[in-house]
Amino acid sequence: xxxxxxxxxxxxxxxxxxxxxxxxxxxxxxxxxxxxxxxxxxxxxxxxxxxxxxxxxxxxxxxxxxxxxxxxxxxxxxxxxxxxxxxxxxxxxxxxxxxxxxxx
Amino acid sequence: xxxxxxxxxxxxxxxxxxxxxxxxxxxxxxxxxxxxxxxxxxxxxxxxxxxxxxxxxxxxxxxxxxxxxxxxxxxxxxxxxxxxxxxxxxxxxxxxxxxxxxxxxxxxxxxxxxxxxxxxxxxxxxxxxxxxx
Amino acid sequence: xxxxxxxxxxxxxxxxxxxxxxxxxxxxxxxxxxxxxxxxxxxxxxxxxxxxxxxxxxxxxxxxxxxxxxxxxxxxxxxxxxxxxxxxxxxxxxxxxxxxxxxxxxxxxxxxxxxxxxxxxxxxxxxxxxxxxxxxxxxxxxxxxxxxxxxxxxxxxxxxxxxxxxxxxxxxxxxxxxxxxxxxxxxxxxxxxxxxxxxxxxxx
Numbered sequence: 001x002x003x004x005x006x007x008x009x010x011x012x013x014x015x016x017x018x019x020x021x022x023x024x025x026x027x028x029x030x031x032x033x034x035x036x037x038x039x040x041x042x043x044x045x046x047x048x049x050x051x052x053x054x055x056x057x058x059x060x061x062x063x064x065x066x067x068x069x070x071x072x073x074x075x076x077x078x079x080x081x082x083x084x085x086x087x088x089x090x091x092x093x094x095x096x097x098x099x100x101x102x103x104x
Numbered sequence: 105x106x107x108x109x110x111x112x113x114x115x116x117x118x119x120x121x122x123x124x125x126x127x128x129x130x131x132x133x134x135x136x137x138x139x140x141x142x143x144x145x146x147x148x149x150x151x152x153x154x155x156x157x158x159x160x161x162x163x164x165x166x167x168x169x170x171x172x173x174x175x176x177x178x179x180x181x182x183x184x185x186x187x188x189x190x191x192x193x194x195x196x197x198x199x200x201x202x203x204x205x206x207x208x209x210x211x212x213x214x215x216x217x218x219x220x221x222x223x224x225x226x227x228x229x230x231x232x233x234x235x236x237x
Numbered sequence: 238x239x240x241x242x243x244x245x246x247x248x249x250x251x252x253x254x255x256x257x258x259x260x261x262x263x264x265x266x267x268x269x270x271x272x273x274x275x276x277x278x279x280x281x282x283x284x285x286x287x288x289x290x291x292x293x294x295x296x297x298x299x300x301x302x303x304x305x306x307x308x309x310x311x312x313x314x315x316x317x318x319x320x321x322x323x324x325x326x327x328x329x330x331x332x333x334x335x336x337x338x339x340x341x342x343x344x345x346x347x348x349x350x351x352x353x354x355x356x357x358x359x360x361x362x363x364x365x366x367x368x369x370x371x372x373x374x375x376x377x378x379x380x381x382x383x384x385x386x387x388x389x390x391x392x393x394x395x396x397x398x399x400x401x402x403x404x405x406x407x408x409x410x411x412x413x414x415x416x417x418x419x420x421x422x423x424x425x426x427x428x429x430x431x432x433x434x435x436x437x438x439x440x441x
Contacts, residue, residue, distance in 0.1 A: 034135045034217045041221025063217040064234035148314035150281065154274060156314045180404055181316040184355065188310055188319035 016086050019053070019078045024100030028071040032101040037063045039096050045083025047093060053078050060093065113219040113228045114141035114167030116175045117212050118160055118182045120153045122146035128176075128209045136216040143167035155182045160189040164201060172200035172225035174232065176211045200225065206232040238435075239335045245301055246294035248434045252305075253283040255430035256423060266419040270406040274315060275419040282313035282321075298336075302329030316404055317420055320356055320365060321427075327351035342377045349373055362402040363413060365420040368392040372428055382436030386429045393417060393425035 022028060028036070040047045040060040048057035051071055057080055058065045071077060077097055081090045115132065119125040125146035132142055143166035148154030155177075164173050175190070177183045183203060190201045202225060204211055211232040218231040240248065256263070256279045264276030286293070286308050293301055306326030310318050331344035349369050353359060360370040368389055375388045394417065401413035404420075 030213070031135050034213065037217055038136070038220055041223070061221070062234070063214045063231060148274075148278070148281075149312055152274070152277075153272075154278070154314040156311070157318065158311050181314065181318075184316040184319045185314065187355065188323070192310075 015080045015082045016090050017053070017078065017080050018090055018094055019076050020094050020097040022071055022073050022075050022077060022097060022100075024103045025073055026103070027073045027075060028066065028069055028077070030067060032103065033066040033069075034063060035101045036093065036096060037061055037066050039092055040089070043083070043085050043089035043092070045081050045086040045089040047089055048080045049093075050078045050080070051075060110170040112140050112169060112222060113171045113215075113225050114143070114164075114169040114173040115212055115216050115219060115228075116160070116163045116167050116173055117142075117144040117146075117208060118155055118163070118175060118177045118186050119144075119146040119208055120155055120178055120182060124178065124208070128212050131209065132212050132216045135213055136220050140216045140219045141167040141169050141173075142216065155185045157185050157189045157192065160186050161192065164189065164193065168197075170200075172202070172228075174215045174219070174225060174228045175201065175203045176206060176208045176215060176232065177203060178208045202229050204229050204232040206235050210235055238338065238341060240298055242294050244434070245296075245298065246290060248431060249286065249290060249293060249301070249305070251430040251434045252427050253287045255426040256280060256283045259422075259426055263419050263423055266417055266422055269416040270401065270409055270413045271404070271419060272315075275317060275423070278313045278315045278317060279321075279423055282309045282318060285309075285312040297334045299329045299332045299334060302326070302332065304329075316356070317365075317423070320352055320420070321423070323355045324348045324352050324369070338379075342373070345373055345376060356403060358403045361399070363396050363399040363406060363418045363421075364401075364403055365418070365424040367396050367399065367418065368421045368424045368428065382432040386432035386436075389425040389428035389432070393421040396421040 024032060037060060047060040049060045050057045058069055060066060079090060079093055117125045117128045125144035129142055129144040143163040145159035145163040149156045167173050175186050177186050186203045190198060193201060204215060215228050215232040218228045260276035260280040263279060264273055267273050267275035286305050289308060293304055296304060302325050306322045306329060309325060310322030327348040328344055331347040333340055353366060356364060358364050358366055360366045371392045372385055372389050375385050396418040397416060398414055400411060401407045401409065406413040
Protein backbone atom coordinates (compact mmCIF):
# COMPACT_ATOMS: atom_id res chain seq x y z
CA UNK A 1 0.00 0.00 0.00
CA UNK A 2 2.95 2.32 -0.18
CA UNK A 3 4.07 4.72 -2.79
CA UNK A 4 5.92 2.37 -5.10
CA UNK A 5 7.98 5.15 -6.61
CA UNK A 6 10.04 6.24 -3.72
CA UNK A 7 11.48 9.50 -4.91
CA UNK A 8 15.20 9.31 -5.37
CA UNK A 9 17.62 11.95 -6.49
CA UNK A 10 20.72 9.79 -6.58
CA UNK A 11 22.73 11.45 -3.84
CA UNK A 12 22.58 10.16 -0.28
CA UNK A 13 22.25 13.68 1.09
CA UNK A 14 18.89 14.00 -0.63
CA UNK A 15 16.20 12.26 1.39
CA UNK A 16 14.27 9.27 0.12
CA UNK A 17 10.58 9.46 0.87
CA UNK A 18 7.74 6.96 0.84
CA UNK A 19 4.50 6.40 2.65
CA UNK A 20 2.48 3.49 3.97
CA UNK A 21 -0.95 3.08 5.53
CA UNK A 22 -1.27 1.74 9.07
CA UNK A 23 -3.21 -1.50 8.74
CA UNK A 24 -2.97 -2.89 12.26
CA UNK A 25 -5.89 -2.32 14.59
CA UNK A 26 -4.29 -0.15 17.25
CA UNK A 27 -2.35 2.02 14.81
CA UNK A 28 0.93 3.49 15.98
CA UNK A 29 0.34 2.58 19.61
CA UNK A 30 2.91 1.72 22.27
CA UNK A 31 3.98 -1.69 21.06
CA UNK A 32 4.14 -0.79 17.35
CA UNK A 33 6.11 2.33 18.29
CA UNK A 34 8.66 0.19 20.09
CA UNK A 35 8.94 -2.14 17.09
CA UNK A 36 9.30 0.76 14.70
CA UNK A 37 12.05 2.46 16.70
CA UNK A 38 13.85 -0.84 17.21
CA UNK A 39 13.74 -1.40 13.46
CA UNK A 40 14.90 2.16 12.70
CA UNK A 41 17.80 1.89 15.13
CA UNK A 42 19.29 -0.97 13.13
CA UNK A 43 20.27 1.50 10.43
CA UNK A 44 22.76 4.32 10.29
CA UNK A 45 20.42 6.42 8.16
CA UNK A 46 18.44 9.27 9.63
CA UNK A 47 14.82 8.09 9.57
CA UNK A 48 11.91 10.42 10.17
CA UNK A 49 8.19 9.98 10.01
CA UNK A 50 5.20 12.30 9.71
CA UNK A 51 1.45 12.15 9.25
CA UNK A 52 1.68 14.49 6.30
CA UNK A 53 4.12 14.61 3.39
CA UNK A 54 5.34 18.02 4.47
CA UNK A 55 5.87 17.24 8.14
CA UNK A 56 6.27 18.00 10.95
CA UNK A 57 8.89 15.23 11.01
CA UNK A 58 9.54 12.99 13.98
CA UNK A 59 12.77 11.09 14.67
CA UNK A 60 11.79 7.44 14.11
CA UNK A 61 14.58 6.30 16.43
CA UNK A 62 13.08 8.05 19.44
CA UNK A 63 10.56 5.77 21.17
CA UNK A 64 9.00 8.63 23.14
CA UNK A 65 8.57 10.86 20.09
CA UNK A 66 7.16 8.06 17.97
CA UNK A 67 4.62 7.18 20.66
CA UNK A 68 3.52 10.81 20.74
CA UNK A 69 2.63 10.70 17.04
CA UNK A 70 -0.47 8.68 18.01
CA UNK A 71 -1.52 7.69 14.50
CA UNK A 72 -4.69 5.54 14.29
CA UNK A 73 -5.42 2.60 11.99
CA UNK A 74 -5.91 3.89 8.43
CA UNK A 75 -3.59 6.83 8.84
CA UNK A 76 -0.82 7.28 6.32
CA UNK A 77 2.71 7.32 7.66
CA UNK A 78 5.19 9.30 5.60
CA UNK A 79 8.86 8.42 5.90
CA UNK A 80 11.88 10.53 5.04
CA UNK A 81 15.24 8.78 5.08
CA UNK A 82 18.76 10.14 4.63
CA UNK A 83 22.01 8.20 4.74
CA UNK A 84 24.17 5.55 3.11
CA UNK A 85 21.90 2.65 4.04
CA UNK A 86 18.78 4.74 3.47
CA UNK A 87 17.28 2.51 0.82
CA UNK A 88 17.39 -0.64 2.93
CA UNK A 89 16.21 1.29 5.96
CA UNK A 90 13.22 2.67 4.09
CA UNK A 91 12.33 -0.79 2.78
CA UNK A 92 12.56 -2.22 6.29
CA UNK A 93 10.29 0.33 7.99
CA UNK A 94 7.76 0.15 5.14
CA UNK A 95 7.70 -3.63 5.39
CA UNK A 96 7.08 -3.40 9.12
CA UNK A 97 4.11 -1.06 8.63
CA UNK A 98 2.69 -3.27 5.84
CA UNK A 99 2.91 -6.30 8.06
CA UNK A 100 0.91 -4.48 10.70
CA UNK A 101 3.90 -4.74 13.03
CA UNK A 102 3.19 -8.45 13.19
CA UNK A 103 -0.15 -7.73 14.88
CA UNK A 104 -3.77 -8.18 13.94
CA UNK B 105 26.84 4.33 20.17
CA UNK B 106 29.77 1.91 20.28
CA UNK B 107 28.37 -0.24 23.03
CA UNK B 108 27.44 -3.21 20.82
CA UNK B 109 30.67 -5.01 21.57
CA UNK B 110 30.03 -4.68 25.29
CA UNK B 111 26.41 -5.75 25.26
CA UNK B 112 23.23 -3.75 25.69
CA UNK B 113 22.62 -1.48 28.67
CA UNK B 114 20.86 -3.33 31.51
CA UNK B 115 17.53 -2.16 32.93
CA UNK B 116 16.50 -2.40 36.59
CA UNK B 117 12.94 -1.73 37.73
CA UNK B 118 12.41 -0.65 41.36
CA UNK B 119 8.90 -0.25 42.77
CA UNK B 120 7.43 -0.18 46.26
CA UNK B 121 5.22 -3.01 45.04
CA UNK B 122 6.86 -6.23 43.83
CA UNK B 123 3.78 -6.81 41.67
CA UNK B 124 4.24 -3.50 39.86
CA UNK B 125 7.94 -4.16 39.37
CA UNK B 126 7.32 -7.64 38.04
CA UNK B 127 4.46 -6.46 35.83
CA UNK B 128 6.55 -3.68 34.36
CA UNK B 129 9.31 -6.20 33.66
CA UNK B 130 6.76 -8.45 31.92
CA UNK B 131 5.74 -5.55 29.70
CA UNK B 132 9.35 -4.82 28.80
CA UNK B 133 9.95 -8.48 27.91
CA UNK B 134 6.84 -8.66 25.76
CA UNK B 135 7.25 -5.32 24.01
CA UNK B 136 10.99 -5.12 23.64
CA UNK B 137 12.15 -8.73 23.76
CA UNK B 138 15.04 -10.50 25.42
CA UNK B 139 18.01 -8.61 24.01
CA UNK B 140 18.26 -6.43 27.11
CA UNK B 141 19.51 -7.55 30.55
CA UNK B 142 16.55 -6.90 32.85
CA UNK B 143 15.86 -7.30 36.56
CA UNK B 144 13.21 -6.05 38.99
CA UNK B 145 12.86 -5.63 42.71
CA UNK B 146 10.15 -4.40 45.03
CA UNK B 147 9.00 -4.55 48.62
CA UNK B 148 10.76 -4.00 51.94
CA UNK B 149 12.84 -6.65 53.67
CA UNK B 150 9.73 -8.08 55.39
CA UNK B 151 7.86 -8.39 52.10
CA UNK B 152 5.62 -5.37 52.70
CA UNK B 153 5.32 -2.38 50.38
CA UNK B 154 8.60 -0.50 50.17
CA UNK B 155 12.05 -0.79 48.70
CA UNK B 156 15.28 -2.10 50.10
CA UNK B 157 18.89 -1.42 49.25
CA UNK B 158 19.94 -5.09 49.34
CA UNK B 159 17.25 -6.00 46.80
CA UNK B 160 18.27 -3.12 44.54
CA UNK B 161 21.93 -4.15 44.72
CA UNK B 162 20.96 -7.71 43.75
CA UNK B 163 18.89 -6.46 40.83
CA UNK B 164 21.73 -4.29 39.57
CA UNK B 165 24.00 -7.33 39.78
CA UNK B 166 21.47 -9.47 37.89
CA UNK B 167 21.05 -6.92 35.09
CA UNK B 168 24.73 -5.97 34.98
CA UNK B 169 26.22 -5.08 31.64
CA UNK B 170 29.64 -3.60 30.89
CA UNK B 171 27.71 -0.90 29.02
CA UNK B 172 26.01 0.07 32.28
CA UNK B 173 22.64 -0.18 33.98
CA UNK B 174 19.70 2.25 33.93
CA UNK B 175 17.46 2.13 37.03
CA UNK B 176 13.78 3.09 36.84
CA UNK B 177 12.06 3.92 40.13
CA UNK B 178 8.59 4.86 41.32
CA UNK B 179 8.16 7.07 44.41
CA UNK B 180 10.48 8.87 46.88
CA UNK B 181 12.04 6.05 48.87
CA UNK B 182 12.66 4.00 45.75
CA UNK B 183 14.80 6.81 44.38
CA UNK B 184 16.64 7.46 47.65
CA UNK B 185 17.30 3.75 48.18
CA UNK B 186 18.45 3.33 44.58
CA UNK B 187 20.88 6.22 44.88
CA UNK B 188 22.13 4.70 48.12
CA UNK B 189 22.61 1.35 46.37
CA UNK B 190 24.53 2.98 43.52
CA UNK B 191 26.85 4.62 46.01
CA UNK B 192 27.51 1.27 47.67
CA UNK B 193 28.69 -0.34 44.43
CA UNK B 194 32.37 -0.90 43.75
CA UNK B 195 33.92 2.28 42.42
CA UNK B 196 34.48 1.02 38.88
CA UNK B 197 30.78 0.16 38.60
CA UNK B 198 29.34 3.22 40.29
CA UNK B 199 29.86 5.50 37.29
CA UNK B 200 28.06 3.04 35.04
CA UNK B 201 24.73 2.98 36.87
CA UNK B 202 22.21 5.81 36.56
CA UNK B 203 18.83 6.42 38.17
CA UNK B 204 16.43 7.84 35.56
CA UNK B 205 13.97 10.63 36.22
CA UNK B 206 11.13 8.92 34.38
CA UNK B 207 7.84 7.16 35.12
CA UNK B 208 8.62 3.58 36.07
CA UNK B 209 6.52 1.62 33.55
CA UNK B 210 6.82 3.87 30.51
CA UNK B 211 10.42 4.69 31.36
CA UNK B 212 11.35 1.02 31.57
CA UNK B 213 9.81 0.24 28.18
CA UNK B 214 11.44 3.26 26.55
CA UNK B 215 14.82 2.67 28.19
CA UNK B 216 14.76 -0.98 27.13
CA UNK B 217 13.77 -0.01 23.60
CA UNK B 218 16.64 2.42 23.42
CA UNK B 219 19.02 -0.16 24.91
CA UNK B 220 17.89 -2.88 22.51
CA UNK B 221 19.20 -0.74 19.65
CA UNK B 222 22.67 -0.72 21.21
CA UNK B 223 22.48 2.85 22.52
CA UNK B 224 24.86 4.13 25.19
CA UNK B 225 23.85 4.48 28.84
CA UNK B 226 23.59 8.26 28.41
CA UNK B 227 21.28 7.83 25.40
CA UNK B 228 19.12 5.31 27.28
CA UNK B 229 18.74 7.71 30.21
CA UNK B 230 18.03 10.69 27.95
CA UNK B 231 15.36 8.77 26.08
CA UNK B 232 13.58 7.58 29.23
CA UNK B 233 13.66 11.11 30.62
CA UNK B 234 12.05 12.57 27.50
CA UNK B 235 8.77 11.58 29.14
CA UNK B 236 9.08 14.44 31.59
CA UNK B 237 10.63 16.81 29.04
CA UNK C 238 34.78 12.21 74.50
CA UNK C 239 35.77 8.68 75.37
CA UNK C 240 33.30 5.82 75.55
CA UNK C 241 34.28 2.46 76.97
CA UNK C 242 32.69 -0.74 75.76
CA UNK C 243 29.91 -0.73 78.38
CA UNK C 244 28.97 2.87 77.50
CA UNK C 245 28.93 2.08 73.81
CA UNK C 246 26.56 -0.80 74.42
CA UNK C 247 24.45 1.40 76.67
CA UNK C 248 24.33 4.03 73.93
CA UNK C 249 23.20 1.52 71.29
CA UNK C 250 20.50 0.12 73.57
CA UNK C 251 19.26 3.61 74.44
CA UNK C 252 19.03 4.61 70.76
CA UNK C 253 17.19 1.43 69.83
CA UNK C 254 14.80 1.57 72.77
CA UNK C 255 13.90 5.19 72.07
CA UNK C 256 12.76 4.27 68.58
CA UNK C 257 11.22 0.89 69.37
CA UNK C 258 9.17 2.19 72.31
CA UNK C 259 7.79 5.02 70.16
CA UNK C 260 7.14 2.94 67.05
CA UNK C 261 3.36 3.30 67.30
CA UNK C 262 3.57 7.03 67.80
CA UNK C 263 5.90 7.36 64.78
CA UNK C 264 3.57 5.27 62.67
CA UNK C 265 0.66 7.46 63.75
CA UNK C 266 2.51 10.59 62.65
CA UNK C 267 3.40 8.96 59.35
CA UNK C 268 -0.18 7.86 58.75
CA UNK C 269 -1.19 11.51 58.91
CA UNK C 270 1.20 12.78 56.23
CA UNK C 271 3.15 9.84 54.81
CA UNK C 272 2.49 6.21 54.01
CA UNK C 273 2.26 5.01 57.59
CA UNK C 274 5.26 2.72 57.67
CA UNK C 275 7.83 4.95 59.39
CA UNK C 276 7.46 3.51 62.90
CA UNK C 277 7.56 -0.04 61.66
CA UNK C 278 10.52 0.63 59.38
CA UNK C 279 12.58 2.33 62.07
CA UNK C 280 11.67 -0.36 64.60
CA UNK C 281 12.78 -3.08 62.20
CA UNK C 282 16.04 -1.23 61.59
CA UNK C 283 16.90 -0.76 65.25
CA UNK C 284 15.89 -4.31 66.13
CA UNK C 285 18.39 -5.39 63.51
CA UNK C 286 20.97 -3.11 65.13
CA UNK C 287 20.27 -4.69 68.55
CA UNK C 288 20.74 -8.10 66.98
CA UNK C 289 24.34 -7.16 66.14
CA UNK C 290 25.11 -6.68 69.87
CA UNK C 291 27.22 -7.58 71.74
CA UNK C 292 29.77 -7.70 68.91
CA UNK C 293 28.73 -4.23 67.80
CA UNK C 294 29.93 -2.63 71.04
CA UNK C 295 33.34 -4.32 70.70
CA UNK C 296 34.04 -2.02 67.79
CA UNK C 297 35.63 1.38 68.27
CA UNK C 298 33.15 4.27 68.13
CA UNK C 299 33.68 5.21 64.46
CA UNK C 300 33.39 1.59 63.31
CA UNK C 301 30.38 1.05 65.52
CA UNK C 302 28.58 4.07 64.04
CA UNK C 303 29.39 2.97 60.48
CA UNK C 304 28.04 -0.49 61.27
CA UNK C 305 24.81 0.95 62.73
CA UNK C 306 24.42 3.11 59.62
CA UNK C 307 24.92 0.17 57.29
CA UNK C 308 22.37 -1.94 59.19
CA UNK C 309 19.83 0.89 59.02
CA UNK C 310 20.42 1.41 55.30
CA UNK C 311 19.90 -2.27 54.60
CA UNK C 312 16.93 -2.86 56.90
CA UNK C 313 14.83 0.27 57.35
CA UNK C 314 13.72 0.88 53.77
CA UNK C 315 11.61 3.87 52.84
CA UNK C 316 13.48 7.12 52.44
CA UNK C 317 14.39 7.12 56.14
CA UNK C 318 16.77 4.15 55.88
CA UNK C 319 19.21 5.84 53.54
CA UNK C 320 18.83 9.22 55.29
CA UNK C 321 19.27 8.14 58.91
CA UNK C 322 21.72 5.43 57.83
CA UNK C 323 23.81 7.95 55.92
CA UNK C 324 23.98 10.15 59.02
CA UNK C 325 25.40 7.34 61.15
CA UNK C 326 27.76 6.11 58.42
CA UNK C 327 29.19 9.54 57.68
CA UNK C 328 29.48 10.40 61.36
CA UNK C 329 31.48 7.21 61.81
CA UNK C 330 33.67 8.02 58.82
CA UNK C 331 34.46 11.51 60.05
CA UNK C 332 35.06 10.79 63.76
CA UNK C 333 38.39 9.84 65.31
CA UNK C 334 38.26 7.13 67.98
CA UNK C 335 38.33 9.56 70.89
CA UNK C 336 36.98 12.79 69.48
CA UNK C 337 37.27 16.16 71.13
CA UNK C 338 34.14 18.25 71.16
CA UNK C 339 35.42 20.27 68.21
CA UNK C 340 36.07 17.09 66.27
CA UNK C 341 32.59 15.87 67.09
CA UNK C 342 31.06 19.14 65.85
CA UNK C 343 33.06 18.92 62.64
CA UNK C 344 32.06 15.29 62.08
CA UNK C 345 28.38 16.04 62.72
CA UNK C 346 28.65 18.86 60.19
CA UNK C 347 29.94 16.47 57.54
CA UNK C 348 27.26 13.91 58.37
CA UNK C 349 24.50 16.54 58.07
CA UNK C 350 25.87 17.68 54.73
CA UNK C 351 25.81 14.07 53.54
CA UNK C 352 22.14 13.80 54.59
CA UNK C 353 21.39 17.02 52.69
CA UNK C 354 23.05 15.60 49.58
CA UNK C 355 21.30 12.23 49.91
CA UNK C 356 17.85 13.82 50.25
CA UNK C 357 18.70 16.78 47.98
CA UNK C 358 17.15 18.83 50.73
CA UNK C 359 17.80 21.71 53.11
CA UNK C 360 16.42 22.68 56.50
CA UNK C 361 12.98 24.32 56.32
CA UNK C 362 11.38 21.59 54.18
CA UNK C 363 9.82 19.59 57.02
CA UNK C 364 12.38 16.80 57.16
CA UNK C 365 14.81 15.37 59.72
CA UNK C 366 17.16 18.19 58.73
CA UNK C 367 14.87 20.53 60.67
CA UNK C 368 16.06 18.77 63.81
CA UNK C 369 19.65 18.00 62.80
CA UNK C 370 20.54 21.52 61.72
CA UNK C 371 19.32 23.47 64.81
CA UNK C 372 20.71 20.81 67.15
CA UNK C 373 24.05 21.12 65.40
CA UNK C 374 23.95 24.88 66.02
CA UNK C 375 23.42 24.31 69.76
CA UNK C 376 26.19 21.71 69.78
CA UNK C 377 28.60 24.05 67.99
CA UNK C 378 27.73 26.90 70.34
CA UNK C 379 28.79 24.77 73.31
CA UNK C 380 25.37 23.72 74.61
CA UNK C 381 25.39 20.86 77.11
CA UNK C 382 23.58 17.56 76.70
CA UNK C 383 20.44 18.90 78.34
CA UNK C 384 20.30 21.90 76.01
CA UNK C 385 20.87 19.61 73.03
CA UNK C 386 18.06 17.26 74.04
CA UNK C 387 15.73 20.19 74.62
CA UNK C 388 16.54 21.73 71.25
CA UNK C 389 15.93 18.38 69.54
CA UNK C 390 12.46 18.06 71.08
CA UNK C 391 11.54 21.66 70.33
CA UNK C 392 12.87 21.47 66.78
CA UNK C 393 10.68 18.42 66.11
CA UNK C 394 7.69 20.37 67.46
CA UNK C 395 8.53 23.25 65.16
CA UNK C 396 8.04 21.00 62.11
CA UNK C 397 4.30 20.81 62.88
CA UNK C 398 3.31 24.09 61.16
CA UNK C 399 5.78 23.58 58.31
CA UNK C 400 4.85 22.86 54.71
CA UNK C 401 6.42 19.67 53.36
CA UNK C 402 8.46 20.25 50.22
CA UNK C 403 10.44 17.01 50.08
CA UNK C 404 9.39 13.41 50.61
CA UNK C 405 6.04 11.70 50.49
CA UNK C 406 4.35 14.35 52.61
CA UNK C 407 5.01 16.94 49.90
CA UNK C 408 2.26 15.32 47.82
CA UNK C 409 -0.18 16.61 50.42
CA UNK C 410 0.88 20.21 49.90
CA UNK C 411 -0.78 22.45 52.47
CA UNK C 412 -2.45 19.50 54.14
CA UNK C 413 0.99 18.53 55.48
CA UNK C 414 0.72 21.62 57.72
CA UNK C 415 -0.40 20.86 61.29
CA UNK C 416 1.30 17.46 61.62
CA UNK C 417 4.73 16.84 63.09
CA UNK C 418 7.22 15.36 60.63
CA UNK C 419 7.76 11.69 61.63
CA UNK C 420 11.41 11.68 60.54
CA UNK C 421 12.07 14.74 62.69
CA UNK C 422 10.40 13.05 65.63
CA UNK C 423 12.57 9.93 65.16
CA UNK C 424 15.75 11.93 65.04
CA UNK C 425 14.76 13.97 68.10
CA UNK C 426 14.14 10.70 69.98
CA UNK C 427 17.57 9.43 68.95
CA UNK C 428 19.30 12.65 69.95
CA UNK C 429 17.40 12.77 73.23
CA UNK C 430 18.45 9.20 74.05
CA UNK C 431 22.07 9.82 73.09
CA UNK C 432 22.19 13.04 75.11
CA UNK C 433 20.83 11.28 78.16
CA UNK C 434 23.47 8.55 78.04
CA UNK C 435 26.29 10.98 77.36
CA UNK C 436 25.13 13.49 79.98
CA UNK C 437 24.84 10.87 82.67
CA UNK C 438 28.34 9.76 81.87
CA UNK C 439 29.41 13.42 81.75
CA UNK C 440 31.24 12.74 78.52
CA UNK C 441 30.09 15.48 76.24
